[in-house]
Amino acid sequence: MKIYKFKLVCIAICATLLFVQCDDDENGNVIVQETCDDGIQNGDEEGIDCGGSACEPCIDEIDFSGTYVQEDIMGRPGVNTVFSGADNVKNMFNTSLVSDRMSFQATFEETLEDYHDIYGDALGITIDYETNILGLDAPTFTTVLAQFDALQVAPNGQTTYYDPGTGVVLTGRTLADDVINISLTLMFGGTSGTRFDGNNGTPQLTSDGVDSGDRDFTLPFPYLETPITQ
């Protein structure tokens, strides 16, 4: 008896849903109420799934004209903010071509040495940049930073800014990569990578001391976490 009643209720509910949600189109097929993603032009749409009162405007009605001029640009993390120094140089860097940055190299090298001077002065000794763990001296390192400021992205193999586990370097930038520690090590780590690592009375300049905390880098596309909402 209970089962019989249950079936009746189910049939009634299903029938109600059918009549509320479905309609006949011109071909006599039963379709779901028109939507903006059903692949056909229906309702008051002006094209397939576009225009009308409910959908996005059709592409040929949207204005994509005009000229857009560069205001900001970024390749590797921190290059402009770390090495350009003066505000006017930062602005110039952002409005420059990647392929036309030779003039920034001298400024970058000067900035790099200034940072070493800060700690040399504090310690009462002379400290200059030392060829880094990649074997790049100051002119070459700052040339790479100034003139080749793009992320190198390998289509085949591991992509990482630097993975100390595999030794792979400069093949991309993942969300998890500790680009700050990598950059600091290249700037202050010297040939060993540990020159100013806070040990043996040295300043700690090769790590900022923070990791990614509770961030989750294992998510599917778009790979980034939902916003913090608190």
Add this chain to the structure above:
Amino acid sequence: MKKTNLFAAIGGACVLALSIVFVAADHIDAPAVAGTTTDIADLYAFEGDNPNNTVLIATLQGPLTPGTVTENAAFDEDVLIEFNIDNTGDFVEDLVIQAIKRGDSMYFFGPAQPAQTGLSSEIATFAGYTAVKISTTDDVQTATNNGMSFFAGPRRDAFYFDFNRFNEVVSGSAAPDGFFPPGTADDFFDELNVLAVAVEVPNSMLGSAPPHVGELVGLTGLPAAYNVWVSAKRKQ
């Protein structure tokens, strides 16, 4: 208001740090773009879950405090976000993937050879496009088309960095100690958000990669690699 306060706080920190101030990866990197809708925060480029794909992510307008500042943050219809891919090794873009907001959607064009390279761009309307509804804090929208995936909307900032101590380090006020040890150091970006644009694209659409630029300075053994950068361009 919170964003204003945060910005004021950052500005205050900048004053304290005198002339040498670093602000994050590219967040608020220069006076002319700081606090504007063209201000790029970060660029990521990495192999997708599908190893035949590359993921390009640009974040902008960071940092955004949680709550109303994040909820009210919006892409600008006058700002073209452009991923640039150099696949010949001359640091001139051979392909672009462009993203621009119209209505409540982000329209993506490319990858396509741009009509012109350099500081000025036009939208590559001749190339195929895909529109994705811009996500909100609690409504995630993605679109897929022709093997590509697309997203635009607010996300948690993936960037981590003891920003405040960094300013002290480079201004000299942290000398001679330098950075704090783990546990004492503080990740400034831990609870902050950004606006993000993400594209996942099959490598087959990006052409062959050129020899790695590191070879020019004597770095050997590096794999062939595209040169990739992101630009934000404003309509004139």
